[in-house]
Amino acid sequence: MSREVVAERRGQALWITVDRPESRNAMTFAMYDRIAELCRGANDDRDVRAVVLTGAGEAFVAGTDIAQFVEFSTAEQALDYERRMDTWLGAIEDVRVPTIAALRGPVIGGGLAMAAACDLRVAAPSARFGVPVARTLGNCFSAANLVRLGALVGIGRVRELVLTARLIDTHEARGIGLVSEVVQTEESLVPRVDELVAQLASYAPLTLRATKEMVRRIRERMMPDEAADLVALCYTSADFREGVRAFIEKRKPAWRGV
Numbered sequence: 001m002s003r004e005v006v007a008e009r010r011g012q013a014l015w016i017t018v019d020r021p022e023s024r025n026a027m028t029f030a031m032y033d034r035i036a037e038l039c040r041g042a043n044d045d046r047d048v049r050a051v052v053l054t055g056a057g058e059a060f061v062a063g064t065d066i067a068q069f070v071e072f073s074t075a076e077q078a079l080d081y082e083r084r085m086d087t088w089l090g091a092i093e094d095v096r097v098p099t100i101a102a103l104r105g106p107v108i109g110g111g112l113a114m115a116a117a118c119d120l121r122v123a124a125p126s127a128r129f130g131v132p133v134a135r136t137l138g139n140c141f142s143a144a145n146l147v148r149l150g151a152l153v154g155i156g157r158v159r160e161l162v163l164t165a166r167l168i169d170t171h172e173a174r175g176i177g178l179v180s181e182v183v184q185t186e187e188s189l190v191p192r193v194d195e196l197v198a199q200l201a202s203y204a205p206l207t208l209r210a211t212k213e214m215v216r217r218i219r220e221r222m223m224p225d226e227a228a229d230l231v232a233l234c235y236t237s238a239d240f241r242e243g244v245r246a247f248i249e250k251r252k253p254a255w256r257g258v
Contacts (some may be wrong), residue, residue, distance in 0.1 A: 005034040006056075012049040013197040014042050021057030024106055026065040027114075029084070035114075036091035043096050049201035051095050052193055053118060054102035058126065061111025066137070066247045069240075078235030079228055082142045085110070089148070092117040093216055096209050098200045102193045103127040103179065104186060108167070113141075116148040119212060121179040122196065123170045124189040129178060130167035138243035138255065140234040143227035151219050153177050 004020040016038050018025040035053070042048045055061055072078060092099060092114065101107075101115040104124040112129055115121050131149075133139050141149075141162060149158045153176045161168070170182045183192045200208065234240055238258045246253035 004028070005031050005038070007038050009048075010052075010194070011197065012047065012201045013052050013194075014038070014045070014048050014050075015052045015054065017054050017056050018061055019056040021055075021059065023065065024059040024062035025055040025057070025111070026062050027110055028065050029068055032085070032088040036088045039091040039095050039099075043094070048097060049205070050097050050197045051092075051099045052102055052197065053092070053099065053114060054193075055104070055111075057105075059105035059111075060101070060103045060107045060127065061114055062106040063109030063111055066244055069137070069139075069244050070248070072235055072240070072244075075228075075232035075236050078139075078231050081235075082144075082231055085113070085142065086144045089113055089117040089144070093212075096212075097205070098208055098212070100193055100196060102189055104189060109133065109141075113145045113148060116145070116152060120181075120196070122181045122183065122189065122193055123173065123179045124183055124186045125170055126186060127170050127173070127179070127182075128167045129173050130165070131162045132165040132167065134162065134165040136165075136243060136247060136253075138234060138237065138239040138253065140230060142231060143224050147219060147222045149178075151215075151222065 004018065006017045006019045008015045008017070016035055018027065018031065020026065020031070039051060042051050098120065099118040101118040101121045103115060103121060104126045105128070107115050107127055107129045109131055112131060131141055133141065146158055157176055170179065173179045174182050183189050239255050242255070243253045
């Protein structure tokens, strides 16, 4: 069990906090496993009326811990990772009650995918969003994660964000529909999420559950038939190995397109 993921009951909500602030809450595989386990467990607790995902310190989640990729060399490793990622994020999407991402600081890569898997996203002013893999690692976002983001902001906007590898602030994120709400101050994030939990808990639970499930089914229809070849193309490349080394060595990668 990962000790870097903390679960706490706050009234009618289960709060799940990623607690690895020294790494800006970068996710290990064990941490993803733990979050998925907690989400599945929430479905068995009839007193839980909402699940909140957040991060400790000054970050939500700055992506997957790059050390997890050092040994990657085969297509099967890459495809297994993406299958596992979809299972982890699917557990968030399958929670029967509304899920809220309470966001501050970096919401990057895998962190952005986690936020997109939630039903609602409430951001503090410090939150920054992006998928900068084109300038950092040289891997790619999976089809499932592109669909998750595309369902929120549109495919054209997703393409622009990934191709430019830029980070956007809360003002732009709110404008394109990536976040549901931006609070005025860092300190008002948690109280506002508590208010939102109380509001959701007062509504008809079957209406909320049915709406969540219908949206999930619609999003599934947006998935391409096949994308494994594109995942393998990036994760088995010399560029990806160079990107991982450069990230760990804190230098700019030298891309060669191979």
